[in-house]
Amino acid sequence: MALSSMTGFARSHGASGPYAFEWELKSVNAKGFDLRMRLPPGWDDLEALTKKRASQVLSRGTVYANLNVRRTAAASTIRVNEEVLASIVKVAGTLAGKLDAVAPSIDGLLGIKGVIEVVEPESSEAEDVAAKEAATAAFEQAITDLVEMRRREGISLGQILSQRMDEIEQLAKKAEAAPGRKPEAIKARLADQIAALLESSDRFDPDRLNQEALLMAAKADIREELDRIASHIAQAREMIARGGPVGRRLDFLAQEFNREVNTCCSKSNDVELTNIGLEMKNVVEQFREQVQNLE
Incomplete structure (x- = not known):
């Protein structure tokens, strides 16, 4: 068995369904072993598994592990909240007979907060599970590369x-x-x-x-x-x-x-x-x- 340094760096990429992700690992000197992770919201369940795997192949050093995830396939959609718009038009009609004012324009109505909603694409549970499995496999590649760099x-x-x-x-x-x-x-x-x-x-x-x-x-x-x-x-x-x-x-x-x-x-x-x-x-x-x- 060869000697290993406590310093090293590794990066791995992956994709699954609408997700693309990247792991970045960096290790520095320490008296013991510590894995510090930064995961995006909704991906916290990867922490226990990756920490267990890292502790199996590393015995000393502080390892900083960052996971960046982005959704690439589906695009956000625009939706008009018709209930809010109808309420605003009704109020505008009521006020039109009482005030000497210009009738509201379409772009003015759409510019009112709550009329236009940006709807993010809904994720599929199956897609999420598959993406997390792929991210775990990508972590395995990153930790393997990190171990190899430390050994060199x-x-x-x-x-x-x-x-x-x-x-x-x-x-x-x-x-x-x-x-x-x-x-x-x-x-x-x-x-x-x-x-x-x-x-x-x-x-x-x-x-x-x-x-x-x-x-x-x-x-x-x-x-x-x-x-x-x-x-x-x-x-x-x-x-x-x-x-x-x-x-x-x-x-x-x-x-x-x-x-x-x-x-x-x-x-x-x-x-x-x-x-x-x-x-x-x-x-x-x-x-x-x-x-x-x-x-």
């Missing part, structure tokens, strides 16, 4: 993440081989510092200072951190290769990477090791940013 993006993200792992591994090997991390080098630096302290004052106990130096040398060793970084690299590569919805796990692993690298930097008292640690920290941050896009 996930493949690209997987390649980037693998590159970041290679970079971290190379930096870890560079730190491993750095002369400054060897116990002898650490002890030598501490010995120089102790010698400088003894020269400045005779109040220090040489034996106690030697013991403290050994403890500090042990604490300054980053062997344990380098081993854990190697373990994290192996886990990350295994998850990337396996694919599927592993974004949360990789995000947690990125935090662990960052913790180990920070410890390496805090333990190091060597310029070269510190620079390697800072460079590794930058790569880990790049890794984490890309992981935020994964499902």
Whole structure:
């Protein structure tokens, strides 16, 4: 199973009877899964079915689904409300004998509100059912295309993440081989510092200072951190290769990477090791940013 991104876009079209419709799906990053739908009046019964289908193929990301529907086959008709018109003519006839006024014209009568009615074509229940079934099928096509786009993006993200792992591994090997991390080098630096302290004052106990130096040398060793970084690299590569919805796990692993690298930097008292640690920290941050896009 390949990795999938949480971002994507898809559109599908369809028609049934007098209806033409269009689905537009857009997904963005989110901690969980959420489908937000915008349906035209009378099409709300599609929501439950489409949400269930989307949750079966997507596990993370906020998906915005919009359905646009228009009626194309039948045209609206004009109808004269004869009852209203007759009432108006009757009132006009009554007033004609009482007032010195011009008789109303046809266009004047038709312009009165309520005389002319625009009648929308009545829909057939069978046509509505068929249209909603066709719209559901069009949603299936749109969600399939969305999943495919997210997978293509996930493949690209997987390649980037693998590159970041290679970079971290190379930096870890560079730190491993750095002369400054060897116990002898650490002890030598501490010995120089102790010698400088003894020269400045005779109040220090040489034996106690030697013991403290050994403890500090042990604490300054980053062997344990380098081993854990190697373990994290192996886990990350295994998850990337396996694919599927592993974004949360990789995000947690990125935090662990960052913790180990920070410890390496805090333990190091060597310029070269510190620079390697800072460079590794930058790569880990790049890794984490890309992981935020994964499902």
